Amino acid sequence: MLESIDMSLVDWSRGQFALTAMFHWIFVPLTLGLSFMVAFMHTIYVRTGDEEWKRITKFWMKLFGINFAIGVATGIILEFEFGTNWSNYSWFVGDIFGAPLAIEGILAFFMESTFIAVMFFGWNKVSKRFHLAASWLTAFGANLSAVWILVANAWMQHPVGTLFNPDTARNEMTSFWDVIFSEVAVNKFLHTITSSFLLASVFVIGISAWFLLRKHEVLFAKRSTIVASVFGVIAAIATIATGDTSARIVAREQPMKFAAMEALYEGQTHAPLVAIGAMRTDTTMLPNPRQEFIFKIEIPNALSYMVFLTPSGFIPGISDLVYGNEEQGLMAYEERIERGAIAIQTLKELKKAKDRGDEAAYSALRTKFSDPEWLEEYFAHFGFGYYQGRELKELIPNVKLSFYTFHIMVILGVHFLILSVLVLWLSMKNRWGNHKWLLWVALITIPMPWIASQAGWVLAELGRQPWVVYEMMPTISAVTRLKPGAVQLTFWIFLLTFTVLFIAEIKIMISQIKKGPGGK
């Protein structure tokens, strides 16, 4: 099956989607985090009546506005791509994706566009309380609209609350609450928003440090820093806590991703956590190449402890998952491929029986798709069926990339926590600004949360490969059979458009920052 698919089409389609999503994600986290910080600063102004807080609020509101304006609607391109490049997928998931995205569109449009206008134009035009309410509602609206796309993504990572309808070839929602309150969805939302708050805090601390380095707008910079560092410490702790929960969920629901992010090939109890390491590819071990470590520093037992809260917990390695481990109840991929192929064949026979009007055969086959036992025995492995006759290594994600993105995210997360705590402590002692080297560290740190955030998404999305819908639909069956040249053309158009927009964002941001809170 699928031996003939042009892999360059799959790769270009994935590259195009990744490019769009990563570009979109440059703007979103700053919008999510900065909106709350602006609302908080605005609250201080309304409560104290201090004009300096008004200047502070207006300055950060302006940067929020620039980021929002340039980033707005870039996510819609992803929906265009679903319809053109991933048409099989968009039909297959239709109901699950359609409902959350429709709610997102309505919420984002009405809440954000209405309240943002009041937030920006409302100074001295509406009552102070209504104006403040608009700032808070903008923040809540932005964050609420993120819920739905994250719920949809969580369903792709862990499909629950649905049943596949073989007549329509669509997944139909059986429980809306199971979809939105799945553990994966809740944790994904919490981890994403808290890390976005942290990103915005680091942004505000870094820009304030720039003002302090220039000894310009010192009061503005110090006050902004206090709000951002309080926000940053809380967000950093919450990000680390939700990240820890996320790792436990991944270990249970997506063990292959978990093994890849720690480059664990052989399962073990008392599994150590690789704190830091560098890998090389050992191609002598084909067809399943292993990336051996050039060096690594390990924390004994920590991986088992992280997942099971006991060092004796067994963490399956990549080999256990691919070749099976009877003792641990892990089915080999060969077996899963066979069962998946049977599920695909059953679906094919059902379609044939329907087409030729064979009622008896159709009814017999149709009941299988509502039989829980058959669904668990065969349909649960549906996606694996597409790998009959293909190499097993195609079912293993990119280990090196999974390992590095995970570790970059964690190391940077710890850096942000230390920085936020240090900045808050010095601010409370009124010594923030006395240490030039620390101001430089804060300034240089500005782009790092974007690197961490993008690394997190790369891990989430590449680490679950080859699946678009986990273990149900691989990328090779989700992609639309277009000419690779057509996909390449739009890839380059996007790259050009996004680069121009990104340069515009940076230029406008820098010019407004240079003008400072006093600038028009």
Place this chain on the structure above:
Amino acid sequence: MLRRIFLFYYEGFRKMTWGRNLWAIILIKLFIMFVVLRLFFFPDLLKRDFNSDEERADHVLEQLTNP
């Protein structure tokens, strides 16, 4: 009431100084996205090529079972 809302937005936009460049960028971006990209490069293929949901389902089933 409607007049007040209109004036609120109208004056808000009119008094913008730094926001004008942003509006130009937003409008150009939306034009590229919804006119150029959507019309010429990103048709909804299932909607364009098939007339009913039955036909669409049939096509996707064909793709999924005869890859």
